[in-house]
Amino acid sequence: MEVRVQEADFDVGVETRALSSGRTDIGAISTFLGLVRGASDGVQCMTLEHYPGMTEQSLAEIVAEAKQRWSLLAVRVIHRVGPLQPGEQIVFVGVAGAHRGEAFAACEFIMDFLKTRAPFWKKEQTPEGSRWVDARDADDASAARWLDVESRR
Amino acid sequence: MNLTILYFASLRESLGMAKEVVALPGNVGSVGALRQFLSARGEAWQRLAPGHNVRAAVNQQMAADEHVLAVGDEVAFFPPVTGG
Numbered sequence: 001m002e003v004r005v006q007e008a009d010f011d012v013g014v015e016t017r018a019l020s021s022g023r024t025d026i027g028a029i030s031t032f033l034g035l036v037r038g039a040s041d042g043v044q045c046m047t048l049e050h051y052p053g054m055t056e057q058s059l060a061e062i063v064a065e066a067k068q069r070w071s072l073l074a075v076r077v078i079h080r081v082g083p084l085q086p087g088e089q090i091v092f093v094g095v096a097g098a099h100r101g102e103a104f105a106a107c108e109f110i111m112d113f114l115k116t117r118a119p120f121w122k123k124e125q126t127p128e129g130s131r132w133v134d135a136r137d138a139d140d141a142s143a144a145r146w147l148d149v150e151s152r153r
Numbered sequence: 154m155n156l157t158i159l160y161f162a163s164l165r166e167s168l169g170m171a172k173e174v175v176a177l178p179g180n181v182g183s184v185g186a187l188r189q190f191l192s193a194r195g196e197a198w199q200r201l202a203p204g205h206n207v208r209a210a211v212n213q214q215m216a217a218d219e220h221v222l223a224v225g226d227e228v229a230f231f232p233p234v235t236g237g
Contacts, residue, residue: 048236049162051231054210079237111237114237117234119210119231120234120235121236122236132235134233134235135232135233135235
């Protein structure tokens with residue numbers, strides 16, 4: 001599956017190799033791995049909520065948009081939900097192309113739009129109690145700058 | 154008109170409700186009108202009023218206030234997303 005939302009952890013090596021398994025046209029794979037940041041912010045545990053159905057569809061639309069902008073040969077997006085501890089893997093984006101340019105760019109593009117469009121919500125548990133994470137303006141700015149980037153195929 | 158409404162994250166918690174089926178009066182025909190209708194329920198519901206940074210989706214697609222509602226639609230309200 002190109003897009004997966006799951007509670008279970010994933011193996012970065014397995015997911016990365018799956019992108020090019022059985023083919024020889026791929027010359028570059030770019031991957032992003034997001035981890036739960038914790039201790040320094042006082043976070044003991046985090047819970048990820050999503051909107052079953054819409055979340056998967058939203059991720060699929062982001063991948064489709066990336067494929068329109070760049071010539072991509074394979075894409076895989078995995079996002080975990082449920083309770084997660086600091087240091088745990090939370091999100092994986094892998095993009096395969098013929099050359100590194102499109103792989104690097106599309107990987108960043110997918111993450112920027114995942115952060116601002118895909119319906120996920122983080123709740124942090126701290127010693128003072130639990131709190132919902134606020135959306136960051138910087139994430140909106142990161143996604144908005146792609147509107148000015150000309151597609152290169 | 155019967156609709157299913159879903160609430161997520163901090164909104165779900167503050168309303169104490171994840172899902173409801175509502176029978177709307179005939180004059181509530183758009184997402185914006187639904188926001189007005191729900192926000193009149195009381196203090197906790199004020200966040201749904203236009204201009205409070207709560208997003209809406211209809212049938213799992215983001216929807217603006219002008220979006221026209223139809224019988225059986227699945228409407229969702231939620232705060233700005235924070236995944237990744």
